[in-house]
Amino acid sequence: MLHEADMTDRVELVEATGTPLAPGTMPLGQNPLGKIPALERADGPAIYDSRVICRYVDDLAGGRFYPAKSRLWETLTLEATAHGIMDAAILMVYEGRVRPPEKRFSDWVEAQWSKAVRALDAVEARWMSHLAGPVDGAQIAMACALGYLDLRHADRDWRAGRPALAAWEARFAERPSMQATKSA
């Protein structure tokens, strides 16, 4: 969102790592939930949760990425869908990375993946016309969620059976914002 809004020069990025069990360098002072991202502001308290931060950045940049009603409700619902995919994908990662092997619960991991599958199928079936419209917060969130699936769950092959979404992602991934923030 910072890249799309042309605001990168107004923000300093600070690295943070941690998990629910070991918060490490997570910004606990800025976000009591111990999660990233959080945004420190010169003119007020820190704000957190990427949806809140995106709205804030968009507001500063002129409000291009959250359209007027009634499209706004679509944008927010599709954005929430992307966040749901990411939340499920992150919980799957934590199950493998944080939980001791003898306590891992594969049914629970698969249940999380089922959420992602249903959401991806819904996007393929019902949301392609929205994705074809003007770039908005939902499209940015969806592209990030798909990028995260490629990074952490490539073996699940989210593109299989979803040609429209796969084609959309390939085009969106060419945007300079996505190129500049590609996960290695």
Ligand SMILES: N[C@@H](CCC(=O)N[C@@H](CS)C(=O)NCC(=O)O)C(=O)O
């Ligand atoms: N809804 C939040 C989710 C953020 C999130 O889950 N961030 C992960 C990134 S690794 C995190 O900070 N996890 C640490 C934890 O859950 O303790 C957002 O969009 O900002």
